[in-house]
Amino acid sequence: MANQEPKHSRPKLSDVCVYGLKQEDEFVGIRYNDGDLKVYFPFGYSRPSSDEEQKYRDDILNLVSVLSAYSKESLGVGENRMLNDENVHFPIHAYIHVFNYFLNHGYYVENEPVYKRAKGGKINWSKTIKQVRPQIAGDFPNESVVYLDFVTKKSAHNENELITQIHKFCVYEAYEKIGCLFGFMQPEKAIVPFNAELFVSVLRTRMANTFNEKHLLLFQNMLDIICYMGKREDNRKASFGTNDFEYVWEGLIDHVFGIDDKDKYFPHCTWKIDNDEKSLDWRSEKRTALRPDTIMELTDDCKKIFILDAKYYQYPRTLPGTGSILKQIAYAEFIETQLRDIPDQAGNDIFNAFILPYAAEDGRNVETSYRLENFGYAECDWRKGDAQDAKPYERIYGILLDVRSIMQRHPKSSDKDIAELAAKIDNYSNIMPSSSSLSPSS
Known part of the structure; x- marks a missing residue:
């Protein structure tokens, strides 16, 4: 499923985190620049008491939580100038969620059957009775109920495989940006090239036909990543934070x-x-x-x-x-x-x-x-x-x-x-x- 070998270029979190220094532009948050990830903590935030990786990881997640709680989305655009537009649009929570899902469940594989309305096919009578209004044929007392449409099971092998490939793409993208927060797991690259319009269409279609809350949340976070990448001219740079x-x-x-x-x-x-x-x-x-x-x-x-x-x-x-x-x-x-x-x-x-x-x-x-x-x-x-x-x-x-x-x-x-x-x-x-x-x- 994934390459478990260490990625030798992966930096230590103690080297990624910058404590106790004010940047020239006063930035506090996470910056990714062409493969280099740096996390800048505010002045007065002390370094962990030990060099355990988990201590630094906890600090980073805490910083993300605090910045998110006081972003413009939380407090309203008119109330402060906390996070500028370019920074706050980086969906870091989507990146974290998608990679966490991968670590806990592997790549998404569609197991739920997909249904559609059709004139023929393998009919699901339970769904047909609940969702399709029947027609009445014949005259009383010889009336009969007739279904002109049915709810049938849809064969969606190609679409299901594409969903898995989109998830693989998002997982690798998350790994490139913030993977050092999660250990040595190096995921596979997707075999499909990036196509924002196609990916968005497939995800939205699947979300409209999915009732599993866990999968809906995954799809929404994948969608956030795809939409963000589709709007960016330079995907080698990303940041989440504030200069204020x-x-x-x-x-x-x-x-x-x-x-x-x-x-x-x-x-x-x-x-x-x-x-x-x-x-x-x-x-x-x-x-x-x-x-x-x-x-x-x-x-x-x-x-x-x-x-x-x-x-x-x-x-x-x-x-x-x-x-x-x-x-x-x-x-x-x-x-x-x-x-x-x-x-x-x-x-x-x-x-x-x-x-x-x-x-x-x-x-x-x-x-x-x-x-x-x-x-x-x-x-x-x-x-x-x-x-x-x-x-x-x-x-x-x-x-x-x-x-x-x-x-x-x-x-x-x-x-x-x-x-x-x-x-x-x-x-x-x-x-x-x-x-x-x-x-x-x-």
Whole structure:
């Protein structure tokens, strides 16, 4: 069935995977270039603790899962610019499914009988009675039921063999692109040349006459591969990923720690136009200039609100600038005005934090399940007044979040995780001295 001998040119997954480095174009994902496969992980995603192939394979599949969850197909084209069109159209899940099916079941071989309506042939009376309306012949009381068409078994040897060859073609194509993820199995090449129009027609015809869900799923993934290849001028290159991983980073943090109805905390503006009875209300989602990445709430003795800004920056080389700091304070002040009419709520219950990625070191004493660490805080010089009148949100605390831990657990959240992050911010704010220093501390 397949050549089980090792393919000597097959690279080690440890050589395929690139950890801890930012690419010039900021790409995160999988790139195939004329036989060379590379997998680029985001900054802060640490290398596995052991060199077992399965560890690297798990990392790659996890990366694919995370990128898929935050692609334009998942979140809507208008909501972000996560994965560009050329990248996201690469049907990597179809490639993985087709090769997995081959490893588990071998090549697809048609065993189901195919039926058609015809005047003659080997009649299946059960299907004929259910699917064909009979005609009534003769006059009462000598009426009789007559079938003018029958459901007959179709001889489809050539078509069945072609389906098998199309599967062989898709399996080999998947092996060429991502085969190193699955071991040493080198499949046979199909004997039929690539013909997108013919392959698509045969697959769609078979899907219309197949009721086996497992086979339907296989055919759909084969169809995705064929359609993708048919639209590509250069099939020697393929990629699945994003040049804007910061949107993935924001999405991960929002899903894990954020509330769903954070739009109630969005500041809005209205233009008043001279000599015009109407006002322009800038309240639509697309026109809202200030939108917090994540709002986290903790309800204990009283509600505490945490405004989290996810920054995909390389600490300590890059830190959020003045504009980001001022926006965090503006969010907090707006929320404070929203809470004035609520008993026991005040600005003392609002906190600000930046969340930056990092790779937690093995053996380091990190207490939280998401491996969180404080590194410092930022504040504005002109807001330094009486320390007793200062609001907690006027300091924006820096938190490092281990990338591997959050990507492996996406998008799970729990009250325990939220409480751990809240404690990192709240407890740190209670021990920090009054200072205007913006320097990070370890």
